[in-house]
Amino acid sequence: MFFLKELPSRRMVDGYANRFPDVDANRVLDALLLMRRASLLIRDLEAYFAQHDLSQLRFLTLILIDREPERDCLAASEIAERLDVSRPVVTRTLQGLEKADLIAISENAEDARSRNVALTLAGKGKLDKVLPGYFAILHRPDPGGEK
Template sequence: MFFLKELPGRQMVEGYAARFDSVDPDTVLRALELMRSASLLIRELEAYFAGHDLSQLRFLTLILIDREPERSSLTASEIADRLDVSRPVVTRTLKSLEQSDLIAIASDEHDARSKRVSLTQAGSTKLEAVLPGYFAILHAERPGSEAA
């Protein structure tokens, strides 16, 4: 998260840039604006997900399983490799999703050490309900963004 409500002005950034080599004020200001916009977007998404009994991580886990139409499941290890969180966090997230009946976890028939994770009907239904609002949030025009 980025916690500044009010970004520093050009004069302040130029003052720092004068003290340090290779600091371009325009680049710094763009980066600060990007961090602020991303933080606001993440907060908006988290609030949206919370209203649907999800978190960003729970949502992304469902999306990872769903986004490969040629496959009906992923291994828990594949999910962990595709998320930028620790394996214990992935394990807790999978257990939580399983307890909510959004995923099913089964032993892999080819590797007894591996677990296969698939969406349940409730998980598919949850995604179908959440995706329109998710895309609406991503599509919304924000201050500082340029309309495509």
């Protein structure tokens, strides 16, 4: 999260840019604005997910499994490789999703060390319920803009 409510003024950034070589004030201001908008967007998404008993990580895990229609499951290791969190966090996330009956974890017939993860009917239903609002937030004219 980016915690500044009020971004630095152009004058302030120009002052720093004048003091430090190779600093482009426009790029700094653009980056600060991008960070602020992204933070607001993530905050909106997290609030939306919370209304549906999800987090961003739980939602993204469900999406990873669902986004490959030619496959009915993913290996837990594949999920861990595709998420930017540690393996223990992925393991806890998968356990929570299984407890909530949104995924089913089963043994991999080809590799006893591997586990397959598939969406349950409840998991598919959860995505069907959550996706319209998720896309509505992303589709706003200014997603992450000030309200």
